[in-house]
Amino acid sequence: MNNKLLGKSIIAFSFVSVVLIISALVFMLLEIYLGGRSYLSWEFLTQPPKEGMTEGGIFPAIVGTVLLVIIMSLACIPIGTITAIYLNEYANKKSIFTKMIRFAVNTLSGVPSIVFGLFGLGFFIQFVGAGMDKIFTPEGELNWGQPNILWASMTMAFLTIPIVIVSVEESLKAIPDDLRAASLALGATKWQTIWKVVLPNAVSGILTGSILAIGRGAGEVAPILFTGVAYFIPHLPSKLTDQFMNLGYHIYVMTTQSTDVEATRGIQYATAFVLLVCTFSLSFIAIVVRYRFRKKLIS
Amino acid sequence: MAEKEISNKNSLRRKFRLGEFLAEYIIKGVAFCSFAVIILIFVFVFKETLPIFSPKEETATKQEFLQSESYGDEPATESSSQMSDYSSFTSDKKDVADIKNLTGKEWQPVGEDPKYGLFPLIMGSLKVTLIAILLGAPLAILAAIYSALFAPKRFKELIKPAIELLASFPSVVVGFFALITLATFFQEVFGWTFRLNSFIGGVAMALAVIPIVYTVTEDAITAIPKYMTEASLALGANKWQTALFVILPAATPGVFAALLLGFGRAFGETMIVLMATGNAPLSTLNPFEPVRTLSATIGAEMAEVVVGDTHYTVLFLIGSLLFIVTFLINAIAEFYVRAKLMKRFRGE
Structure with missing residues (x-):
């Protein structure tokens, strides 16, 4: 009892x-x-901030976030996908090299996002950027050696690579070995098999991984705090060396550092809502894609 | 020359092989990038902390501008009132971060005599993390047990996406929610003197910890071989008895890993604590007073320091500390726990 x-x-x-x-x-x-x-209104989404950020919309922040995510994807999706292909198709599972990469990927996914920010500052801005400036503009002009959208995107890309890898690898693992064997038996080479047989079957995994990575990149703030984000800039970023505005950072500065926190409460809520809608719809799509893929596998 | 011979024999095949060769090595090279990244992070975060370990005499002239850091209607605390005056000064004082200064009990990086005592920051981080784990982990573990063992299939299909949505909540939004809604609510109910404190930070952090603890625990439970469950059921145990006395003990290493990973996540999380904990570097045990965590310190102060400055170096040192701690936690979770799980399932 x-x-x-x-x-x-x-x-x-x-x-x-x-x-x-x-x-x-x-x-x-x-x-x-x-x-x-x-x-929330159409104007809120399409207008820049006005009256010292107490009115107007969040258009530059949306554009900044979208640009950040696009540049980030250009780096993290190919690198992540190719690494996953290596780990699943080429790598000798027991070699030290493979174990090293696997361990690195696992570690990378556990590194705090603020450390990525420090890394972006120390590596991209102080080392790569400053180095590029020394080579291209010997007069000592600061061009690349300061926070900008390129370095912020690259920092974010490093953060999101593990997400892509995990998701792509999962879908690669799910592809039956029979398919590969059949392709090889017909005389295709390894690369042909990967390109024509394996990858088309892994599209959903690549898609899921990319969407999850984009969702993460859109929502993270800590890595870009000192690698390129700006409180307010009157113009939209037009080149890679521009700073940019960002939805998440906008929420952060509006709630903690703006002159009149109470007066802009509505804007803060609305910005948070827009950011939530973005990340939620992305992860929702990812969930649906993955769910359908799993269903297809079972049937 | 050997190459030429082969190409004379059958030129078609050689072309093929070059493609294959290139494909393999390019792929291998890119895969190596992921490994290089972690090394780069290691090198470049640590590199900036080196000046601490090689003491030097430096009396540089510097200017520092610090923004006031009042968060909402948080009452001015001891340090924030000192920090809020914009100070530009020449420093001919000794601004060194040696071991003595670093182990001090005061964090006060700006002023005539800067103090870089990491103690209050470490304590702040631990405090918030512990509160988050204490609140979040039981909920997450119980939820994982429910969804893996008891939940009807329909409901289970609702729980998982819900947790995934929670995981995709940007931390800045969680911080915002904590700063505005939670903090106000708790203050109205309990009448705390400090609206933002480590408890609010901990509650918000619990929301960030729950998805990871849940996912790992659920994985650990579902990874338990079917025969264990079936043997238990066949012996006449019912569902919850099996869950409590067979599945849970078998999954403990996994649950332990989940706790570790949750701890790592909470320890390094920045935006939530930056917004919700009040950011005063006090070293008290009282959970209802404001704290400043390691990560929040970097987030709040990095933008205002001069590159190469002692303060800058100390912030990188804090970053390295975060990196090492999370690295170790992940390594333990990975190796120790996995080994233990494997052993248990093999029945040794």
Whole structure:
């Protein structure tokens, strides 16, 4: 009898914690939506900030975030995909080289995002950027050796590479070896097999990984804090050496450092809501793609 | 020359092989990049801390501008009032970060006599992380148990995406939520003197820790071989008895790994603590007072320091510390726990 009670209470407790987590999620969503609802409008999305950031929209922040994510994707998706191909198709699973790469990938996914920011500052700006300046502009002009959108995107790319790798590898692993064997038996070389047989079957994994990486890149703020983001710039970034505005950073500075925090509360909520909608729709798409892919595999 | 011979024999094949060769080596090279990245991070974060370990006499003239750091209507604390005056000064004082200065109990990087005591920061990080784990981990583990063992299939398909959505919550939004909604709510209910404190930070951090603890625990539970569950059921144990006495003990190393990874995540997380903990480097054990964590210190101060300065170097030292701690935690979670799990499943 006592035992039965114990069992029931375990199930009840675990059920309650699920409900708690889900309700926390729903509550956060509702709170942010309700807070920003009255500010959301087409103008809010397409206008730059006005009146010392107390009015107007968040258009430059949206553009900055999109550009950041695009440049980041150009770097992290190919590198991540190719690394995953190496790990799953070429690598000798027991060689030290493979183990090293695997360990590096695992470690990379655990490095705090702020450390990536420091790394971006120390490596991209102080080392690569300053080095490029020394070569191209000997007059000592600062061109690349300062925070800009390129270095911010590269820093973010390093952060998101493991996400792509994990997702692509998962889909590569799911491809039956029969397919590869059949292709090789027909006389295709290894690379032909990968390019024509393996990769087309891994598209969903690459897609999922890319979407997850983009979602992460859009939401992270810490890595770009000192590698290129700006509080406010009147013009949109037009070249790689420009600084940029960013949705997440916009929320951060508006809530903690703007002159009148209370007056811009609505803008803050609305910005947070826009950012949430972006990352949520991205991860939702990723979930759906993955779910469909798994279903296809089972059938 | 040997190459030429082969190409004379059958030129078609050689062309093929070159492509293959290139493909393999390019792929291998790119894969190596991922490895190089971690080395680069290691090298370049540590490189900037080197001046600390090679003491030098430096009396440079420098200018520092510090923004006031009032977060919301947080009452001015001891340090923030001292920091909020814009100070530009020439420093002919000794601005060194030696061991004595670093192990001090005060973090006060700006002023006549800068103090780089890391103690309050480390304590702040530990405090927030512990609160986050204490609040988040039980919830996450119980939720994982429920969804892996008890949940009806339909409901399970709802739980997983919900947790994934929670994981995709940008930390800056969680911080925002904590700063505005949670902090106000808790202050109204409990009447705390400090609106932003380590408890608020911990609660918000729990939201960030839950997805990772949940995912790893759930993986550990589902990785348990079917025969263990079936043997238990066949012996007449019911569902929850199997869960409690068979599955959970078998999954403990996985749960331990989940806790470690959650700890690592919380320890390094920046935006949440930067926004929600009040950022005053106090070293008290009271969870309802503001704290400043290691990560938040970097986030708040890095933008304002002069490159190459002692303060800059110390911030990189903090970064290295974060890197090492999370690195070790991940390594332990990876090797120790995996080894233990494997052993257990092989029945040794």
